Amino acid sequence: MRDGLIYKILPFLAGAIFLFSGFNAASQSMDLSSRLGSNKITLSLTKNGELKYRVTRRGKIIIADSPLGLNCDDQDFTAGLSLVTVSPIEVRRETYELKVGNVKTINHVFDTKSITFKNRSGALMIIDLVSGQEGVAFRYRFPDQAKKLRVINTENTGFQIEKKAKGWLQPYNKAGKVTPGYEDFYLNIHPGDSIRNPRNPSVGWCLPALFQVNEGKNWVLLAESGTDGSFPGCHLQPDSQGGLYKIAFAEKDEKYTLPLGDNNHPASNLPWTMPWRVIIIGEKAGDILLSSLITDLAPASKLDDTSWIEPGKATWSWWSHPEDRSPEIYNAFTNLASSFGFAYTLFDAGWEKANTEGGIIAKATAKGVKPMVWGYSAAYFDAEKRKKRFKELAAMGVKGVKIDFWCSDRQEVMACLQSLFEDAANEHLLVNLHGTTVPRGWHRTWPNFMTAEAVLGTEHYFYESRYPDLAAEQNTVLPFTRNVAGPTDYTPFALTIRKYPRLNTAVHELATAMIYTSGIIHFADSKEMFDSLPVPVRQLLKDMPATWDKTESIVAEPGEQIILARQKESLSYIVGINGTNKVVPVNLNLAKYAKGFSKFRVITEGGNSLMSFKTETYPITSTWQYAFAPKGGFIIQFVNE
Template sequence: MKRILLISILLLLSACGAKQQYSLSSPDGSLAVTLALNEAGQPQYRIERNGEVVLKPSQLGVVLDGVDLSRGLAVESVGEPDAVSENYTMLQGKRRQIFYTAKEQVFSFRNTGGVELQIAFRVSDDGVAFQYRFPGQSDDIKVVEGELTSFAFPPGSKAWLQPMAEAQTGWANTNPSYEEHYQMDIDVGEASPSPAGWVFPALFHTPGGWALISEAGMDGNYHASRLQAESPGGEYRIDHPMDAEVFTGGVLKAQSTLPFHSPWRFIAVGELSTLVESTLGTDLAEPAVAEMDWVDPGLVSWSWALLKDPSVNYETQKKFIDYAAEMRWPYTLVDADWDRNIGYEKIAELADYAAQKNVRLLLWYNSSGSWNKTEFTPKGVLLTREQRRSEFARLQKMGIAGVKIDFFAGDGQSMLAYYRELARDAADFDLLVNFHGSTLPRGLHRTFPNMMTSEAVRGFEMITFFQESADVAATHMTMLPFTRNAFDPMDFTPTAFSEIPNIERRTSNGFELALPVLFLSGLQHIAETDEGMAAVPEYVRDYMRGVPVSWDESRFVAGYPGKFAVVARRAGDTWYLAGINGEPEERPLTMDLSFIGARTGELITDGETPRSFNRSEVETGSNVSLSLRGRGGFVMTFPAAGLAKN
């Protein structure tokens, strides 16, 4: 029956002189993707939302082992649209329990030589995703040599994009590490200042709404992608990594025996609330390899953020263990060169001391072999499976909770496989993992629940290094909930109330207080020192003691990329609100908080000066108004026990 139906459709299209096209809509009918095969046999797709254009006809196709599968194709078969539904649990992120529904349809094409390419589309209420599939069986390795995928935006669309740093540039040749500032509200088609292009997630505003492009579902066979530097006419094309972005001696581009597939490329589409609340980054990732019920997200004390290298010594780390214990945080991170400055034997003593205070240690490692010039240690002890399993076994015996692994080479296939191998081997020894100087996780935290966070952001350390970063920090941070942190955990290492040595901090203390709720990370490293935390009011310390890392629900309240952001998150029965103003001018806010119900809670915001606080009672159940200081912020908490008396 399916074959008869397909033949009938093809005959009808041929008789009408039309190109072949097929449409698939979201469960709620608001989104539609249309796939067409033009007269040259080139597959194209377009996306509409409520009848308005999000993407114009955009290209599809790959070059596989020298075979061009982007033109001269014919439709082999069209699968029936299937309903996709999945329930899964996340130990960190926007929501603990996630229910994903979509419609999926698989299209099969063949070229004149008989080589088959399948393209699967999924459409959910919050976005469109597609995946290339290479069916068949082979003993020899097939290489994806090129990709024709594009995203063509209508005229007048705007973009918020981060340039991709060139490989082997930067301090000690550590680029790329996704640590550039965003180009905001630029015309589509404007070229990247870097020949390496633009990173994911890539944000656009179109006549059909907002669109946020990224990818997920990396299985280790594929490289990670980005957008090319040039986008003539507003058409952005997928690009592969630069040649240097590989594990030493490893391969650059996607390759495997048949069958294999690409990651899902996806475009979250809708209002800003849709993007901020979307879980497509994990919906499309591979399921967890194991339950890992030993994984425990939490806040971390960390000396290096403000005190830098001299703080990595036995006595200072003991103080930061005491600090974590006093704040009821579960972890302390001991950063680079601990093996030389403290040593394994003394680290074991610190781990025992920490355990007596219900605190566990995280230890820093250098990922690199020969791909950069960094000298921080431990270095070169994780490069082979035998090495790292020996090291991880030693850490497990010492009672270490996890590892921070730094200075990766980029996005080549061999480097993406290295990330997976590190996470997998660490899990075997009950170790949490934090990647720094790294790529975007692309949903890896779902597949490996012990993968707690990843840097891949111009974070707090850059503010401590460069006044120019401090000057634009407020604007930069209001970009992150809409881009970098929209789908994946982000180790920005937030919150400093103290002054930064040799840097003038532009953000207020209320702004800093909001960040641990606004930013999502399975390990939330707090930049403030023990002495700095002791100097703030007790009610601020109480708040910081209780800030969750895992959330049951998240809602977008208000905001605009690069200007301001307000988000509400629920942990158990308590709602937390956090808001920041990225602009220097005062911003009045009126927020509809009726979704919380009638409750009485606490508001902490800026006091009379940017370095002071003010606390007051606040009631919700309807609109709540307040005024945000320029580069200021606030937090609110509404516990169930605070149900309004009226």
Template sequence: MVKSPNEKIVVGIFNSNNTEKGKWFLNVKLNNNGIITNTISAIDLGLMLSEGVSFDEMKLMKTSKPLLIKENYSMPHGKSSQRQNIGNEVVFTFENNENRKLNLIVRVYNDGIAFRYSLSGKGNLTVQDELTSYTIDKETTRWKEKWNPANEGLYSSMVGEKIQQEEWCYPALFQTKDNCWFLLHESAVDGNYCGSKLSNKSDKNKYKITFPNPKDGRGKGESLPKIALPWMSPRRVIILGNLNDIVASTLVEDVAPPSVIKNTDWIKPGAVSWNYWSDNHGTKDFKTICEFADLAVKMNWPYTLLDWEWDAMGNGGNLEDALKYIHSKGIKPLIWYNSGGDHTWVASTPKDRMLTHENRVEEFSKLKKLGVAGVKVDFFESEKQNMIQYYIDILEDAAQFNMMVYFHGCLVPRGWSRTYPNLMTYEAVRGAEWYNNGPEFTTTAPIHNTILPFTRNVVGSMDYTPVTFTNSQFPHLTSYGHELALSVVFESALQHFADRPEGYDELPDEPKNFLKEIPTHWEKTILLQGFPGKDVVIARNKNSKWYVGGINGENIEKNIKINFDFLDKNKKYKLRLIKDGKHDKQILTQDSVIESTDSVEVKVLRRGGFVAVISPL
């Protein structure tokens, strides 16, 4: 048995035969306000390896004494800057029929658990199957996204007879009938393994760790991971507690390896102007580049992105001209690349400049001389072991040139931002770009936006490309207040504001000024209220100010009450509230003085929203 430091989470281990030998399972219980909830009744354990090595039927040989894990570390970006990582670790040592040993390393934290396998010895093996699977009660509600290599689907809610049998993306959210919440994910995935997904195809209430489809990435790369002993698996992570515990958790990064970058002073989060949403071919046009550079200057945003087709730029200038103009305005350029290689069908150029170490060194050397601050690398299309190594190779080479990185068409975060803090954000979300792809997102976005803070955005920065007031190819139904609030509700270290210049120029002064000052990295994050698919209100702290964002996903007007008990007692604060007006395109501002004992009721339109800035007086 392993307990969290506050003793609210208890992980037990048991045997199917109730004897010293057999199949082994973990059991997870939560003390939910004095009520013991059997949160996950069984987690199957084991590995099947090549050469007939099986860790299915095993004998428990020994259990270590609990070891206190205590770490403090800081992050240059993310939902909180100072992290405290405290948990209890126990190692269970098993032996199989061939007298080979397998260690199960279990850590229990106040906000969840993480476990991994380790093998000692020498030699090379292939993992034929990982037996880890989570048995979930059928009365537990679940929010899950059907598997797709770009992780850009919608989440569906299901329970009981409506549970579908599919392969599913990480992370997956669950709510027990006793109102305990947990999120399944993984961390510390490296080149020694592949990324995994969840499948309940064999048993609808068992979610099994499943390896990539051999067809992913155009069939390139092996789907079964090859391991060299000694070896440790990725960590299987369960974030556990109430909804605020889920939203505020940094567990996925806490259990990843520490930073390999000693000096992080050059890593600068910030807001970015982005021309692709409003003009899919905007980077081809030198004048469009200049307009978005000017927008960044007007809005006090430090970056502008040159997206695809920058190598085909015309209408008055080429890449060098564009970079010269951007630098003359005192801002920094970011630049797009195709990940290249045979793993992607996408032929867009520049295609292969990230593909090999030699390519990257040559390209990063050029970019450094040109004053480019970071690269966006797109179209990975696989989570096989070779692709995991490719991601990490890009991050390591980029760090040698003080180059920030973000990934698109990619996997969901696996804790890498702690190890490589030059990794600023990932797409892996159905974001505002989907207003270009068809009419569906017009109707699904409002609810989708209220699910993401409890799922995808929990586990790392999310490049949704938010805050658009005009329309792209297909319109949105969200109010201006809702769109403005996404700047707080969604966290991304490089926050790409996607609208065209006039979308921001035509705003009233108060929301415009709000977007000029909104941070993109935070000291603290708190969920004030919400429920996936209905609404969400999040408060984030930076430099003694609190920024609050609230959105309504439903097709009904609401009065949302904000309590200010998270503020320091005996202090007075100025509250600036920017909220929905009488119709979707109206934004109203009101100022007041508040204390921690006060509360405010905000009327939001259907699919509406609001923001607030709380400053100490």
């Protein structure tokens, strides 16, 4: 299968005139529409040579006139710009498979165009445009071959959102002991609202950011793709007066324990290609959830052989036994993985001593369970030490690493992560990032990158008093925001009551394992809890895949409810969760999803909704009616029995 193949076709008339008759560049079209014309991005220059853009869908404004431009240490590209050339339109086809995703095989076609501008001193800046059925994107490029270092002081890029829109945005926490880590609540706001009640002091808004615009007729997600070592991860400035959200770079003090310098501005040798600014657009929120535009724009896989990369499920002792680092507890979770047919077990902080004393890695491999081990970011920042450590781990039988406490979006960290994925792949190691930034299409480029935290997950039953009340709502927002950016290590199925008592039903917690997409699903609870489960729930956990061939959004209402149809080979499910405190009616057409099956098994709340389950099996009928419990859920599996 060809990955990221670009086809060149005959240019449109305007491009042909430009190529063959020397037509004045100023008359060239600075817009680009998708194949069917639904999504369009249009650039324009003001009288002062300031660059702006707008985005429309079927003629309706999605992003109103918004600024573009870069101010650098040696050149200014924010004013005094003039048009130089407009390239012919090309067709770009992206065909690839994902190891981790809502859909296994992607085959998308885009229109592309590049527009070159010069500033008053004659220096060039190129804007690459992409438009497709799922949205539009743009990026900056400096084509100068001078090999000199350039620093960007400010990026002028903004996103003008209408004031009456609705938004779901997460505060970007300022640097601290465990921040920024993308572990705050998504707040339901209106453009222009200030940040309110964040978990930690905050300096902006995170990407991705979700909005409902155009009088509720369209959804839009702002995101990034393809960030590598030549650029920091970016967020949005906190001041969005008038609904203009502007790009902000990682903060200077985002160092944590890493040996980073004082310059937090993007810097690179020329030529320089920067990350994509991605604008995903849909008629329904479900269109956002299912979009692969972020991976479509990311670089193609850099691994020729991915046969060794296997998504799967894992046991994990830390959530249920955070203070117990004994060989006995690690071995108990290895046995649990073996009994449920899970491919992996994760040995968290403290595993080294347990391995020295009790040989926990050898015991796991002897049982056919693949061990993953925890590590500290600072120990993997130096390239030579990292490579040496990966070789040592692979020789021990380790199959993956969980590397924690990055707490930075700085450019140096983005560079380290790319090298880390590569070095890990060279030793056939899978990667799980924690205390980290959100992914940016990296799981396409490096298929051994299986999952990342960057989410307010179930560990916050320990740490956040507001979490129990807000968790259900967040669980119906994150699939349309964080999980669109990449695989999400939410660590589901946290049934045991912790410091801040859970309010979601047990079925809701179970269903999150099938709502979130993660290359390795780390289940949170104890061996005793797993052993106490009724047989149908135990069987579901054994059968449940970690990634999907096909996903369909049936109900998509961020903050309220979500229902997905999921398929993996011969397995077929419908899974839903309620994000509200209300009873919500559900009416599904089962016949549409039941082809080849005679019955369906449904798991719902038992008598004690917090801790128990009820399982019933029925013949396939055309419709199924149900009432979501408050903060509840359900799981349907189609069966033949």
